[in-house]
Amino acid sequence: MTDDQLSEHADQPSAADLWDARYAESHRIWSGNPNAALVRETSDLAPGRALDLGCGEGADAIWLAKRGWRVTATDVSRIALERAAEHAKEEGVTDLIDWQWHDLGATFPAGTFDLISAHFLHSHGELDRDAILRTAAANVAPGGVLLVVGHCGFPAWETNPHPDVRFPAPDEVLAALELPDGQWEVLRSEEHERIQNDPEGRPTTRTDNTLMVRRLAG
Template sequence: MTTDSTRTDAEIWDDRYRESDRIWSGNPNVALVREVEGLKPGRALDLGCGEGADAVWLARWGWQVTATDISRVALERAAVHAAEADVAGRIDWQWHDLGASFPEGEYDLVSAQFLHSMVDLPREEILRRAAAAVAPGGVLLVVGHSGFPAWEENPHPEVVFPTPDEVLASLELPEAEWEVLLSEEHQRTQNDPEGRPTTRTDNTLKIRRTAGP
């Protein structure tokens, strides 16, 4: 988290993206690919889309995607990525500070991949709105870190990484209207700043809305 009160959250994230021509790998998140490949394409909402790799992958698989981020710099890069992949017509890029505004509509898939932030983020509130945006029969997919990477020298004690079961409890969903498809931790390989492969633990919550409100 940051205590910088002189810049908006959007400005902080824009500056973060300006540090490099590319912040992320350009590849879709592994958990997204694994959990979505078997779903019938429909309308998808990608929360915190960054440079757009997940949204582009979804569009390639036939989804009509609404993708949102707080950084306009990231969204500009994402739009270029989509045009290069020839899927620009299947993605609606929207700027949102999700703590203040949220995309309209209902979706067959709502994806929140690593919705963590270096600024204050009302994550539980945002995920409740994400669940409310899932259409009957649709899926909410939340993937997050289970802790800081091993090379992080100064972890922030105020930052909490909830388990998938804790995420589920925080959503406060009517049990009769939702089915838990997956709630687990898993490990993946991630390179440290020196390029050396290390193991990191993440977690996934995948739930389906079985009925309308």
């Protein structure tokens, strides 16, 4: 890398700076409700140890904790983590959630988990999503599941899409995981529609996708 490239890279805001700025725009960004795909796919799972990657303001982690899971929840935004911890206190599940700051491209929570959930792990900044998800898969306990939910594209109201952001299909996510043959089973791989309000509060249809895989216990 040349000196000019090093200088240009140094001038770029970090992922933490980008997301802290995003969360600082308003008192709350998200609805405070758990993601519908998480509820749909995990309601029948027996509680154990869960890891929430990119937990944001904490709604998914709190929902899991209220169902008896012991949750490690991580985000790159300290502002988001502070809000999440306050929300958990209000819901009475503080003791069941360990909030951790991580830039997942550099550090990853220790341990193995019965459920690892990654919802909308997209970023306008640098993010080696495939490598992060491979690390996640390696930390799924035998019999545990990895749930990856992503967008299929930008929302209809986005007038300036970011060309550096890709939205892979479920089969692309599965291929990128490089799971060993005979050690995993695919539980879900599909696209699905949901209703999301645009910035003006008008309901619009958005397409997301879900990949859910289980590490075989044997």
